[in-house]
Amino acid sequence: MRTEFFTGLKARFGGLCLSFMLAVMAVGMLPSHALAQQATPPQPEATQGAAPAVAAEATAEAAAEAAPSFDRGDVAWMLTATLLVLMMVVPGLALFYGGLVRAKNVLSVLSQVLVVFSLVLMLWVAYGY
Numbered sequence: 001m002r003t004e005f006f007t008g009l010k011a012r013f014g015g016l017c018l019s020f021m022l023a024v025m026a027v028g029m030l031p032s033h034a035l036a037q038q039a040t041p042p043q044p045e046a047t048q049g050a051a052p053a054v055a056a057e058a059t060a061e062a063a064a065e066a067a068p069s070f071d072r073g074d075v076a077w078m079l080t081a082t083l084l085v086l087m088m089v090v091p092g093l094a095l096f097y098g099g100l101v102r103a104k105n106v107l108s109v110l111s112q113v114l115v116v117f118s119l120v121l122m123l124w125v126a127y128g129y
Contacts, residue, residue, distance in 0.1 A: 090114055090117055093113050093117070094114065097109050097113060
């Protein structure tokens with residue numbers, strides 16, 4: 001049996017769009033040189049004329065105040081809520097949209113929802129996170 005891929009105009013256009021989207025995602029994941037450079041933090045005005053030990057101590061205190069701290073309970077709740085949403089989206093949306101089409105098209109709609117959700121998840125990991 002002979003199988004022909006990309007035989008119609010729609011299939012060729014879809015393949016072209018898919019390859020363009022994958023290329024854009026690949027280019028977007030490349031590290032940016034502008035973001036890789038780190039600027040040195042400015043010195044506080046009060047420590048410019050002080051002794052070096054006092055200036056180092058003030059800089060260490062400022063860095064300690066600026067350091068973010070995470071509460072374990074908040075992180076655990078966000079992970080739990082994210083897991084619940086991920087478990088809800090695929091069957092909930094797939095069955096909802098599957099109920100809007102004819103019986104012969106339900107499997108196609110279920111797979112389309114799964115593929116689109118997987119793509120959105122990868123985009124979120126690549127760009128959103």
